[in-house]
Amino acid sequence: MSILYILDLLGTLVFAISGTLSAANKKLDLFGAFFTGFITAIGGGTLRDLILGNFPVAWISDLNYLIVITIGVLATFLFKGMIMQLKRTLFLFDTIGIGVFTIIGIEKAISLSIHPVLAIIMGLFSAVMGGVIRDTLCNDIPLIFRKEIYATACLIGGVLFIFLGFLGVSSSVNQFITISCIIAIRIICIRFKISLPVLKY
Amino acid sequence: MSILYILDLLGTLVFAISGTLSAANKKLDLFGAFFTGFITAIGGGTLRDLILGNFPVAWISDLNYLIVITIGVLATFLFKGMIMQLKRTLFLFDTIGIGVFTIIGIEKAISLSIHPVLAIIMGLFSAVMGGVIRDTLCNDIPLIFRKEIYATACLIGGVLFIFLGFLGVSSSVNQFITISCIIAIRIICIRFKISLPVLKY
């Protein structure tokens, strides 16, 4: 098992937890929580695979995703007090998660000979669409549309990843640099309250 | 024509009616009603086929679905008073519908060599995603996330169906037992007000 795969599962776990917490916010029942956690965790990758025509989609061919998601949802249900105290840890893994999902999305797209610019968009979709679907299901305007730099960190990371790839940097070094970069951008933007301009009427 | 196929069309009809009634609730026009009825009826099966990479999706290769949906929408539009008095009948067919959709989803997934646990999820998707999309379009939080035991009945039925299949029970007997079981669970839960625990913040 590669480190990227383990990080992928960790990211999936954290996304499932975030989906379950959203569900709790809306007073959903256990099924609603499981469903929301599940969709949040697999939504981005599924949409990416559908658009790329890459069948079967990731979680259909590997049962580990479902197992990790089930653990995440049940743990949140049983120990939500404890889990909500882990906010810093969750934040870190969430950020690692979007970094890993971005890279996996780009690599899948590249392996299918997609144009690099579109591959970056596929990476972005992998990272953020789960959260977009979660917020839409829970009847909120997607958070990433007005939150601190989040999707933008993935975009910048994606451009860097493609650029270093062209320079011939080896895949694993490139992955490490890109994920670190995404984490750094997000933390810096939060600390210094940097955000994107808003379009007003 | 098999009984399952006829029940499938009946379920589709009832789903189209339920979508149209949702639309009426939101004061949508005839097109909005048709669209909502259509999406409610075919949404679950379409998403299942997309995820399984099973092309063409069901309603593209069989015009009967579209015909049945059109009948359901127009009938609701013209005779809504009468149809709303049929609540008990609609409830029964809706419950038969989710049972049938669950089984069809599982059988399709199994025929594509999907892992049984994931096949159950595909059955669940077939049964409930139409309603989820309907509620999302109509700007509500999906009903099944906080309603009585509904999706859970499909899940239990799905597990039973796979289990009896492993025991070698013939397909049509298995279908009959599973659908009966899903109907029984739903009715018992409503009568005795059994519901899933809710996750609160």
Added chain:
Amino acid sequence: MSILYILDLLGTLVFAISGTLSAANKKLDLFGAFFTGFITAIGGGTLRDLILGNFPVAWISDLNYLIVITIGVLATFLFKGMIMQLKRTLFLFDTIGIGVFTIIGIEKAISLSIHPVLAIIMGLFSAVMGGVIRDTLCNDIPLIFRKEIYATACLIGGVLFIFLGFLGVSSSVNQFITISCIIAIRIICIRFKISLPVLKY
């Protein structure tokens, strides 16, 4: 480059602008605006291609769509005052857009041997689903469900296009007549305040 292709890109541009304006309405940031503009512009065609199993989806195999969308979003962001004064022009291109998208959707479906009635639905999906997804993301009930005759103009145009095709009218003449017809229906319905009946509870 055919005229239809140029009109397709023009329609995509106008859809991107309309998505960006929706985002502005909801005070989304630059990323949210880009994302909404992007989804509005490619949503309909993407869903059509997914349902038809027509991979890769249109905007993945032709970078021009992404370029046109980027121009539309940025222009709206930078010159929104000017763009909002172009309301009449935008309206015209939006109407040409749905006409062109309807025809492209039908032609794709027909080329995949889909039944003509379903091909019309695929044309309709191409034209209106982008707007439906935009409104759902922005937490509104889709506009086309209660607006003036809009989707219905596409439906009528689609029926006409199929009918003239059966009569043997050449493709480009047929395209011209159909698009003109869709534009005419929409303008007439707005001028004379014609709308579909609403289903009330």
